[in-house]
Every structure is written in structure tokens, then in C-alpha cells.
Amino acid sequence: MEVTFLGTGTSQGVPIIGSDHPVCLSKNPKDKRLRVSVLVEWDNYTYAVDCGPDFRYQMLRSGCKRIDGIVFTHEHADHVAGLDDIRPFYFRQGDIPIYAHKRVLKSLVKKYDYIFATKNKYPGAPGVIANRIKNKPFQLKNLEVIPINGKHGDLQVFGFRFGDFAYLTDMKTIKDKEVEKIKNVKVLVVNALRHEPHYSHFNLDEALDFIKKVNPEKAYLTHISHLLGFHEEVEKALPENVFLAYDELQITI
Ligand SMILES: [Zn+2]
Numbered sequence: 747m748e749v750t751f752l753g754t755g756t757s758q759g760v761p762i763i764g765s766d767h768p769v770c771l772s773k774n775p776k777d778k779r780l781r782v783s784v785l786v787e788w789d790n791y792t793y794a795v796d797c798g799p800d801f802r803y804q805m806l807r808s809g810c811k812r813i814d815g816i817v818f819t820h821e822h823a824d825h826v827a828g829l830d831d832i833r834p835f836y837f838r839q840g841d842i843p844i845y846a847h848k849r850v851l852k853s854l855v856k857k858y859d860y861i862f863a864t865k866n867k868y869p870g871a872p873g874v875i876a877n878r879i880k881n882k883p884f885q886l887k888n889l890e891v892i893p894i895n896g897k898h899g900d901l902q903v904f905g906f907r908f909g910d911f912a913y914l915t916d917m918k919t920i921k922d923k924e925v926e927k928i929k930n931v932k933v934l935v936v937n938a939l940r941h942e943p944h945y946s947h948f949n950l951d952e953a954l955d956f957i958k959k960v961n962p963e964k965a966y967l968t969h970i971s972h973l974l975g976f977h978e979e980v981e982k983a984l985p986e987n988v989f990l991a992y993d994e995l996q997i998t999i
């Protein structure tokens with residue numbers, strides 16, 4: 747399995763528009779973070795987790811030519827605002843399967859009514875096949891994917907386990923029985939916003955405590971704010987098996 751980090755930044759991305767913060771002004775490409783998303787590929791299949799406002803550029807940058815579906819964690823704009831840009835895939839492949847909690851599907855129908863229109867649909871609008879995810883395993887082609895239920899402040903959010911890889915973002919609290927589902931994964935990705943606590947995201951200490959609890963071989967941090975600091979400085983201070991993800995990083999599991 748191959749995982750490509752399409753984006754590793756928090757909701758505003760890094761740099762932030764108009765910001766003079768030193769991390770926003772950094773020349774290191776690893777300090778430039780588009781909104782979070784990963785591409786997960788196995789056999790000949792390609793799935794994206796979330797499609798935020800940078801989706802078009804992320805698809806161009808990664809050279810992705812075909813997509814088998816999009817799995818959504820939750821409905822915040824930084825995770826869904828690129829849905830219209832599935833059009834090139836739709837024109838070539840037809841309706842694109844999407845997978846989400848029923849509340850998230852409802853929110854997508856509201857935000858993108860024209861995509862879901864059943865009458866007089868505009869011919870240029872993309873089409874999707876909506877699949878509802880409950881908190882139980884579901885099939886993506888030949889792989890069983892296990893949702894991990896968590897809370898993002900008060901909002902329910904799904905993380906996902908794809909074989910030996912688990913991807914959890916926008917998490918703040920996760921019940922022990924959900925954590926059990928990802929024990930013994932080889933690679934865990936989890937959100938770590940900044941040093942200061944936040945009401946709906948793990949800060950760095952919470953992310954590191956969570957990683958200890960799950961005990962994967964390797965862990966990568968994502969959904970990073972400029973306030974976490976410079977990539978190189980932060981990574982030096984991390985435990986041996988924990989890394990900061992960065993845009994375009996590819997890992998093989
Ligand atoms: Zn987010």
C-alpha cells in the first residue's frame with residue numbers, strides 16, 4: 747500500500763494569507779502545507795480521504811489520473827470544499843463513489859445541491875454515488891476498511907483503518923474501544939495542531955500520548971498549524987518513531 751500526503755496543513759493552510767509569522771515566511775518547502783488529505787493506493791485502486799479546497803492542485807501535483815472514490819472524515823470546509831473539482835474524473839469515469847456518515851452526506855447535499863440533483867441536472871455538474879458509512883467495517887474493492895469513531899469537539903468524526911495503516915484527523919477524544927481497533931497498526935497518522943490546547947484538536951502532547959497508547963511502529967503528525975513551529979525544529983524534538991508529515995511525502999506500508 748502506498749500513501750501520499752496531499753496536504754498536511756490545518757484549515758487555513760500554511761502559510762496563512764497575509765501572515766508575517768516566521769513559519770508562514772519560511773522558505774523550506776516542508777513548511778508549506780495545503781489542507782489535509784491523503785491518497786491511499788493498493789493493487790490498482792486509488793482512494794482519497796477527504797477533498798478540501800486544495801483538491802484540484804493536489805491532484806495535478808500528485809499526477810493522479812484516476813480515482814476510485816473519496817472517503818470523508820467529516821463535513822468541515824477544509825475536508826469537503828473541493829468536491830466540485832472531481833469533474834475531470836467524472837467526465838472520464840462516470841459517477842464517483844463517495845463514502846461518508848449520513849450527517850456528512852446530508853451536509854454535502856445541502857452544500858452541493860446541483861451535484862445531487864435528480865431533475866434537470868446541469869450537464870457540466872459532476873455526479874457521485876453516495877455510500878453511507880456506519881461505525882462498522884465496509885468494503886473498498888478487495889479491502890475491508892474499519893471506521894474509527896471519534897469526537898472533534900462536539901462533532902462526530904471518522905478515522906479509517908486500511909489494513910496496517912490508520913488515518914485519524916480532526917480528533918480530540920476517542921473512546922478506548924475505538925482505540926482497540928487500531929492497536930498493532932504499522933503506521934498511524936494523527937492530527938497535532940499546535941502546542942497550546944485546542945477544544946477540538948489534539949495538541950502535540952495529546953497526539954504523542956495517543957501514539958503511545960496505540961503503539962504503532964511509526965506515526966506521522968498532520969493537520970498542522972504554523973503555530974506548531976518550523977518543520978525541522980519540531981521534528982528534531984519528536985520521539986524516535988514519530989515524524990511530522992509534509993506535503994508530497996509518500997510512504998509504503
Ligand atoms: Zn480540519
Ligand SMILES: [Zn+2]
Binds near residue numbers: 822898916
Ligand atoms: Zn474539522
